[in-house]
Amino acid sequence: MDEDATIHRRRGLIATLATLVVLVLVGVFVFRVVYYINLIRSGATDPASLSFTNAYSVSAALASQPVQDGMFDLATTDDPSLGSSSAPVTIVEFADFGCPYSRESSFVIRELALAYPQDVRFVYRDFPLTDIHPLAQKSAEAGECAQDQGKFWEYHDKLYQNQSSLSEDRLVEFAQELNLNVYQFESCLTSGRYADEVLEDYQAGVEAGVRGTPTFFINGNRVAGAIPKNILDALIVSIVNREAQ
Template identity: 40%
Template structure:
């Protein structure tokens, strides 16, 4: 299966925007497997961030994880204040405490404008962004989280396997 749509400016990306290696994660903030993948991906970015472009797309499995969508909306609301990755990281780093109140506590800790954050989290366009990420995952063949795509192709390994792949692709 291939990634649809391709990575664009609508996506949250970090690392080298001109990198030839693009890794896309479809993630759920409440998914324990995504939680376990998070430190591995963080390490990957630390080691190879200059050589890869990392993209995160929302794939909240709302039926199993009651706070996944709230967390996704919180990250999108933080993005409107330029702090998407800070909120993304903070949610994963506090995943065991994820509940309805955690996003607001994290927003305060990240120094966000709280009245704006509270208003933004209910904005229709953020709900649409989360939904369009989710739909793009369905179209791309995502059936669980985390799911990874490398340069547009579904990657069947886990976060640990990405290390091997990235090492192979960035060796000179």
């Protein structure tokens, strides 16, 4: 009987400690978000000083490579984008359809694109981490094939919404569900028509210091990791207000 009581007490203590650890971690995260937002609103920080590598998939092949600091002028003319081409804020995202943090960011991007259609231009570029996500390259090519038929963003959403069940067969099924010309889509995908273009995106990212996903370039400033919505929102407002002065 005493032994059972001791076991119950231990289990209760472990549960209490686990709850405290979770509360501390949540508290630290909330504090960090509020801290960053206050700095941004006060004008005391800029995108180049931010980093969110706790929400970041890193390529083992790239992790040890040196990273150059500075501003980066990335070509975006042939990449899928949302928002006005004359927007004061341009956010280029290098992402991987197999990355859970890219998935998390995709919902934030879609929401903020609707909120700031004239103030922000979001640009998507591929950065397939094939050493972590084997289907990343083919998924990126599939997105390009959907872009051919004017439905990149719808296909982008499908990939992230079904990330846990991606397969080559599913890539074609998504095209069917979006009422794409499946014959045209499948021909594009199986021929590898956009394999080189995806690799060009990847190489451009590497040269700009991308080492994992997601990585953002906010008006040329690199930010690694999934940016919490409140912080990205505050950054956008801060830059728009600064540009308007």
